Amino acid sequence: MRLSKYFLPVLKETPKEAEVISHRLMLRAGMISQQAAGMYAWLPLGYKVLRKIQTIIEQEQNRAGAIQLLMPTLQSADLWRESGRYEDYGKEMLRMQDRHERDMLYGPTNEEMITHIFRTYVRSYKDLPLNLYHIQWKFRDEIRPRFGTMRSREFLMKDAYSFDIDKDAAVKAYQRMFVAYLRTYHRMGLTAIPMRAETGPIGGDLSHEFIVLAETGESGVFCHADMLDKPIPGPDTDFDGDLSGIVADWTSLYAATEDMHDDAEFGAKVPENKRIAARGIEVGQVFYFGTKYSEPMGATVTGPDGKDVAVHMGSYGIGPSRIVPAIIEAYHDENGIIWPVSVAPFEVSLINLKSGDAACDAANVKLYDQLHAAGLDVLYDDRETGAGQKFATADLIGIPFQLIVGPRGLAAGEVEIKHRKSGERETIGIEDAVSRLK
Ligand code: ATP
Numbered sequence: 241m242r243l244s245k246y247f248l249p250v251l252k253e254t255p256k257e258a259e260v261i262s263h264r265l266m267l268r269a270g271m272i273s274q275q276a277a278g279m280y281a282w283l284p285l286g287y288k289v290l291r292k293i294q295t296i297i298e299q300e301q302n303r304a305g306a307i308q309l310l311m312p313t314l315q316s317a318d319l320w321r322e323s324g325r326y327e328d329y330g331k332e333m334l335r336m337q338d339r340h341e342r343d344m345l346y347g348p349t350n351e352e353m354i355t356h357i358f359r360t361y362v363r364s365y366k367d368l369p370l371n372l373y374h375i376q377w378k379f380r381d382e383i384r385p386r387f388g389t390m391r392s393r394e395f396l397m398k399d400a401y402s403f404d405i406d407k408d409a410a411v412k413a414y415q416r417m418f419v420a421y422l423r424t425y426h427r428m429g430l431t432a433i434p435m436r437a438e439t440g441p442i443g444g445d446l447s448h449e450f451i452v453l454a455e456t457g458e459s460g461v462f463c464h465a466d467m468l469d470k471p472i473p474g475p476d477t478d479f480d481g482d483l484s485g486i487v488a489d490w491t492s493l494y495a496a497t498e499d500m501h502d503d504a505e506f507g508a509k510v511p512e513n514k515r516i517a518a519r520g521i522e523v524g525q526v527f528y529f530g531t532k533y534s535e536p537m538g539a540t541v542t543g544p545d546g547k548d549v550a551v552h553m554g555s556y557g558i559g560p561s562r563i564v565p566a567i568i569e570a571y572h573d574e575n576g577i578i579w580p581v582s583v584a585p586f587e588v589s590l591i592n593l594k595s596g597d598a599a600c601d602a603a604n605v606k607l608y609d610q611l612h613a614a615g616l617d618v619l620y621d622d623r624e625t626g627a628g629q630k631f632a633t634a635d636l637i638g639i640p641f642q643l644i645v646g647p648r649g650l651a652a653g654e655v656e657i658k659h660r661k662s663g664e665r666e667t668i669g670i671e672d673a674v675s676r677l678k
Pocket residue numbers: 349380382389390391392393394395396397522523524525557558559560561562
C-alpha cells in the first residue's frame with residue numbers, strides 16, 4: 241500500500257478526551273473514529289489489526305474443534321422471555337420494536353439464540369459433542385463506556401457455545417476452550433492469566449476470566465507470580481485427547497479476580513515474595529453453566545438409554561475489539577505503538593527519504609515490488625514530506641520493521657533496517673534487504 245493513496249488520518253495533537261495511552265494512540269494513529277458515545281468506526285489501519293486478531297482466534301477455535309457460523313445482531317425478545325433473561329438483563333440491553341411492534345433487542349450475547357438453533361436441529365446424543373461459535377458485534381448499553389474500544393457499547397465478540405450429554409463431557413469441552421484461549425492470547429503477544437471468576441448474569445458454577453495485567457485495567461486481581469511464566473501448550477496439542485492435566489496445572493496456583501478473592505487463602509497459599517495484587521484487563525471469559533438455558537428452552541437430546549435429557553452447556557467469550565487496546569497497553573513507548581509481528585497491520589514500513597528524486601523513487605518502487613513478491617504486506621511512505629515526519633509516522637503506527645532508503649545509502653548500494661521494538665538499526669546491502677525481512 242502506498243501511503244499517498246491510503247487513508248491514514250494520523251493526528252499531531254494528543255486528543256484530550258482520551259484518558260489511557262491505548263485510546264490516545266489508537267486515535268493518533270488513525271485506527272478508530274468515535275461516532276457516538278461508546279461507538280467507533282474502525283478506520284483502515286485499525287481494521288487490519290482487528291482482522292488479524294480475528295484470524296488468530298478463528299484458527300485456534302477451529303483447532304480446538306469449534307465450528308464457525310454467524311448469527312444476526314438483532315434478536316427477538318421472545319427467545320429471551322423463554323430463558324427468563326428479558327426482564328433480568330436490565331438497562332445494559334438495548335431494546336427496540338420493529339414496524340409490527342414486535343419486541344426486539346440488539347444482542348448483548350447469544351446463549352438463547354444458539355440454544356434455539358441447537359433445539360431446532362439436534363436430537364441425539366450421537367451428534368454431541370458440539371461447539372458452535374461466531375464473531376459478531378454485540379451491544380451493551382454500558383453505564384460508563386470509556387477508554388475507547390476497551391469498554392465500548394458496540395463491540396466485537398467471539399462467542400462459542402458447547403453442548404454435551406452430561407457434566408463430565410461438558411467439562412472436557414470447557415478444557416478444550418481453556419487451552420485454546422491460552423494459545424490464542426499467546427499468539428497475539430499477550431500474557432493472559434486464567435483466574436477464578438464469578439459467573440454473573442450468564443449463570444453457572446465454573447468460570448475463569450483471562451486477565452492481562454495492566455495498570456489501567458478495570459478489575460482488581462490477585463495471583464501467584466509464577467502464573468506469568470507458565471509454558472503455553474504448543475500447536476501440536478491433541479484436542480481430542482485428555483487436556484485435564486494441562487488445565488489442572490494452570491489452575492493449581494492461586495489466581496482470582498476480586499469477586500472471588502479470599503485474602504486468607506491467598507496468604508496461606510502464596511509466599512509473600514510471589515504475591516501479585518494488581519489491576520487487570522478482562523480479555524475473555526469461559527463458563528460452564530449446565531442446563532441453565534437448555535432446561536427452560538427445551539434443548540434436549542435422546543441419550544443412549546432412549547431417555548431425553550437437557551444438554552449441558554458452556555459459553556466462551558473473547559473481545560477482539562478490547563484486545564486491540566490491551567495489546568497497545570502492553571506494547572508502546574513514548575513514540576507510539578510497537579506491534580507484535582503476529583498482529584501488526586503491515587509487516588514493513590518502506591520509507592523513501594527523498595520522494596520526488598527519480599533515482600530514489602525507482603529504487604524504492606523496486607524494493608516495494610520485491611517485498612510484495614516475497615509475500616510481505618508493506619506500507620510504502622511515498623509522500624513528498626520530510627524524513628522527520630515519515631519517521632514519526634512509522635514509529636507512531638508501530639510497524640515492526642522500517643526499511644529506510646535514501647540517496648546517500650543508495651550511492652553506496654546500501655539501505656537501513658530499523659527494528660521498531662529495540663530501536664536497533666542495521667545497514668545492509670540493498671540486494672540483501674528483502675531476504676533479511678522475509
Ligand atoms: P466486563 O467485566 O469488562 O464488563 P463482561 O464480563 O461483562 O466484561 P463477558 O460477558 O464475559 O464480558 O463477555 C466476553 C468478553 O467480551 C469479555 O471478556 C471482554 O473481552 C469482551 N467485552 C465485554 N464487554 C465489553 C465492552 N463493553 N467493550 C469491549 N469488549 C467487551
